[in-house]
Amino acid sequence: MKNRSQLRRVNPYQLIILMLVAFTGCGETAPPAITVGAVSFAEDELLGLSPARRVTLAQLTALALAVADSSTDQLGEPLLEKWENDRLLDIFAAELTLQKNGVDDAVLKAQYLTDPEWELTVRHILFFSERWRDPLHRTAARAKAARAMELLNEGADFAETAMQLSEEPGAEGRQGLLTPGREGFWVPEFWDAALALQPGEISPVTETEYGYHILRLEDREMVPFHEARTVFSRAVANRIEDPRVTLETWLDDNAGETEGTRHSKALTESVRLELKVPAG
Structure with missing residues (x-):
């Protein structure tokens, strides 16, 4: 992240920017892949992020910069409040x-433990060849990946091989190690390949929109239930019935007729129940 001094004053919304920089890492050599105002993200900071997450990153950065600018507080704060x-x-x-439907925390946790969310730590080797590249480029990249796999099968050290062969920007210094990620953090093919591994295992050559990867799973940790509960509970509720219909019925029984009154009543009850919007 560059030019932090241009954020005029410290407020909670600036933490959004700092958080985004923390999870993407630091890159100094590659030209910016995303630039929003005074904030730039290099390609090596974004590598592995799905297109949707890149868009979200840009949108949140733009909004955070707008709110941090005292001239747009009146516009930005209502937008953030409505979103939350x-x-x-x-x-x-x-x-x-x-x-x-009688689903309490004990039932919810038991269901979660049968299919928990994971946080994976992955090291990878990448040979760039986006899908729009010509067949010769694709074939050459695939051949390089196959040769790297041969070296690994012959006993080569994965981190050393990543440092020497990976075409990912910054791989030499990090030896292919990525920031730990959860589902949705990386493109689906990459996530699926990583999730199929046990710590220490190496994946087959895996194709994504960026090219050809070889992955080694360094660690996997189950996300604690209390961290995953909000997202998981919404998924379970949606499988039972449409929660919006349930909410409308509750509003009919407990709130007034005007939209503002109904909205306020629901928010008040949410606060009473100590419900919170998860970070991220």
């Missing part, structure tokens, strides 16, 4: 649905 309130109502609707 809408998410809070979604969470409240899910909780109502679970309560209505």
